Amino acid sequence: MGQISLQAVCRTYTTGTTKQKVLDKVDLQISDGNFSVVCGPSGSGKSTLLNIIGTLDAPDDGSVMIEGVDVSTLTENKLAQFRNKNIGFIFQNFHLLPVLTAAENVAWPLYFKGVKRRERMRIAKEKLGLVGLANHVNKLPKHLSGGERQRVAIARALVCEPSIILADEPTANLDRKTARKILDVMKKLNEHHQVTFLCATHDNLVVEYAKQLITLADGKLTTEATTKAEAKGAS
Ligand SMILES: Nc1ncnc2c1ncn2[C@@H]1O[C@H](COP(=O)(O)OP(=O)(O)O)[C@@H](O)[C@H]1O
Ligand SMILES: [Mg+2]
Incomplete structure (x- = not known):
């Protein structure tokens, strides 16, 4: 079994009288x-x-196992704890709080774990160092470039040491050169810190970094291992 395992997952949205089947018995490892x-x-x-x-959303049918846990069995409270411990998120629009500095934005999720402020800030600065922002810890988001903001968001996603990071269109608002830098940071974290990444994208540049390529169309999904995965297996 994979670290993430989906079986026969279905998701239909109902708007008024219209039903739209977005995921139709999707299997994924x-x-x-x-x-x-x-x-x-x-x-x-x-x-x-x-x-x-x-x-963040539940399927209408089918099962979702993350790290061997059937997440449908968890209560709302347990689920929030499970998510905080295992999964980091990166979004297209960075989702940083404008009134907090880079370090405070990164430290924020640790507050919910009951980590004391001094320790929160120490860990946040360490994570900002990992993404190359050691010199920007006290800046507000408005004083950072788009690429720097996304690196703050990556550091925040890392702060609770999750095994999985989900990134939704992480390069959509970045120029090509910056997008490549962000992807290189993610690649480094994947290779040297054993973080599993799952990126949703329609950016071909992101596809270049894939070890496993998943294509979605008409509610169905196909997966293929890329030459990157083979090269890694062979080394
Ligand atoms: N909460 C929602 N209610 C109704 N329809 C939705 C909702 N979220 C997404 N959809 C519809 O489901 C389809 C898939 O959406 P989404 O998962 O956002 O696709 P993508 O991320 O690939 O652009 C779209 O047609 C969208 O309009
Ligand atoms: Mg989307």
Whole structure:
């Protein structure tokens, strides 16, 4: 079994009298240490899939196992704890709090774990160092470039040491050169810190980094291992 395992997952949205089947009996295995990329056109269900894997949304049918846990068995409280411990999130619009500095934004999730302020700030600065922002810890988001903001968001996603990071269109608002830098940071974290990545994207640059490529169309999903995964297996 993979670290992420979906079986016959279905998700239908109902708007008024219209029903739209976005995920139709989807099966998926994502193993430890993978760099998986979900691609597909806008509206194909990429965010829906990520939200379900991130336990922010539940399927209508089918099972979702994360780290061997059937997440449907967890109460709301346990689920929030489970998510905080195991899963980090990165979004297209960075989702940083404008009134907090880079370090305070990164430290924020640790507050919910009861970590004291001094220790929170120490860990936050360490994570900002990992993404190359050691010199920007006291800056507000408005004083950072787009690429720097996304690196703050990556540091925040890392702060609780999750085994999985879900990234929804992480490069959509970045120029190409900056997008590549962000992907290189994610690649480094994947290779040297054993973080599993799952990115949803319609950016071909992200596809270049995939070890496992997942394509969504018409509610169905196909997966293929890329040459990157083979190269890693062979080394
Ligand atoms: N909460 C919702 N209620 C109704 N329809 C939704 C909702 N979320 C997404 N959809 C619809 O489901 C489809 C897939 O959406 P989404 O998962 O966001 O796709 P993608 O991320 O690939 O662009 C779209 O047609 C979208 O309009
Ligand atoms: Mg989306």
